[in-house]
Amino acid sequence: MADLAEAAGVSLATVDRVLNRRKGVKDRTVARVLAAAVELGYMSAEEREKLGGQRPPNVAFLLPMGSNPYLRLLGDKVRGVADTQTRDASPLRCFFIESFDAGALAAALRHHARWADGIAFMAIDHPLVREAAEEVSAAGTRLVTIVSDLPHPAREAYVGLDNQAAGRTAALLLGRFCGAREGSVALVAGSRTYRAHAEREMGFLGLLEEAYPDLRIVGMREGHDDRNENYNHTRSLLEQNPDLVGIYNVGGSSDGIARALAEQGAGDRVVFIGHGLTADTRRLLIEGTMDAVINSDPDQVIGETLARFAQPAGTAGLRPPLKMDLIFRENIPSQYL
Incomplete structure (x- = not known):
């Protein structure tokens, strides 16, 4: 590469960018480097044609x-x-x-x-x-x-995803799974700074109010997708709301919520819906702690x-x-x- 840089009259960094097809090199410089590479036997004419063609985006x-x-x-x-x-x-x-x-x-x-x-x-x-x-x-x-x-x-x-539709879907599932039960429902999110979480919350609250007026919303807790924060929020929700019948995790790290439900013996009575099919949510579905996962492949x-x-x-x-x-x-x- 040093010989090639000398022959083309460019820096080693420029040779590296040309050979790895990175941005920031003028077309005429690319042509000069590739011509020198063929002259020095570094590459064949066919390889030069390929590298000199349309560069795929980085x-x-x-x-x-x-x-x-x-x-x-x-x-x-x-x-x-x-x-x-x-x-x-x-x-x-x-x-x-x-x-x-x-x-x-x-x-x-x-x-x-x-x-x-x-x-x-x-x-x-x-x-x-x-x-x-x-x-x-x-x-x-x-x-x-x-x-x-x-x-x-x-x-x-x-x-x-259409995140508002995802939130409405979560509300529909939770409401149907709760059946005729009355009680309180909680939401846990990563943070509303992510529009996805705010839109899911909006969709969830909208459909729950329309279709399931007997389910009372107890507010949104932000867990920052941290399993320990989600665990502590769930412990607090269970203690403050004995009638809790459902939790919708708008964000990630559902295992923290599940741990609190299991410790309090609430896994069977609280409907739990979350996002993202991963190793932890798969295990929670099989164990029965989670009822449904909304996933985007x-x-x-x-x-x-x-x-x-x-x-x-x-x-x-x-x-x-x-x-x-x-x-x-x-x-x-x-x-x-």
Whole structure:
């Protein structure tokens, strides 16, 4: 590579960017480096044609750091795709950043826009994030929100569930499972800073008020997708509301809620509905502590996102939300076994 840099009259960093098809190199510089590579016998003419053609976009996934099992699973799957990609595929990397921190997300958008042609991120609905999104989009980096949206002209598309419909679905299931019982119902969320959680709450409350007036809402607790916080919230809810008949976990880390229900002997009487089919929620479904899981297939999230970036900017048009899977103990998909 040093010989190639000398022959082309460029830096080693430029040679690295050209050979790895990264952004930030002028077309004429790419052509000069590749011509030198053929002259030196570093590559064949056929390889030069391939590297000199349309460069696949560099893509970054930005996900919240923490103990949310679904987001960890999503990150593992992104990295798995990256590890098995061919050289002709879009270079793909995944980064975990501080959860619920708008400043950290805004800084990450600006940082990764230096090398990424496209960034997929779980959005925080905050002015700092909107400003960063507008800035990097104006500079040419394409943005796709995943799981939680940021309705803003700077983002090109949203890939995820219709979260208000997901909340209404949770309310319908919980109300039907409670049957003729009266009592109180609680919600646990990661944080309303994620629009997904706020929309799920809105949908849940709306349908419960319309269809199940005998079920009394006792408010939303924010557990920040932390199993210990969720555990403590559930202990408090059970102590303060002896008539508690249902819990809807809007976010992740359902195992903390389940632990509190089991310790208080409430697993059989409290209807428990949550999100994200992972190893922990699968176990809770089988044990009977959870009654239903609303799931969005992480493979579909990744595939749809990469398909968006593979298309020219502005050509994809509107697409429907991702398919919502309702998982019960008796229909757990075999790929999760």
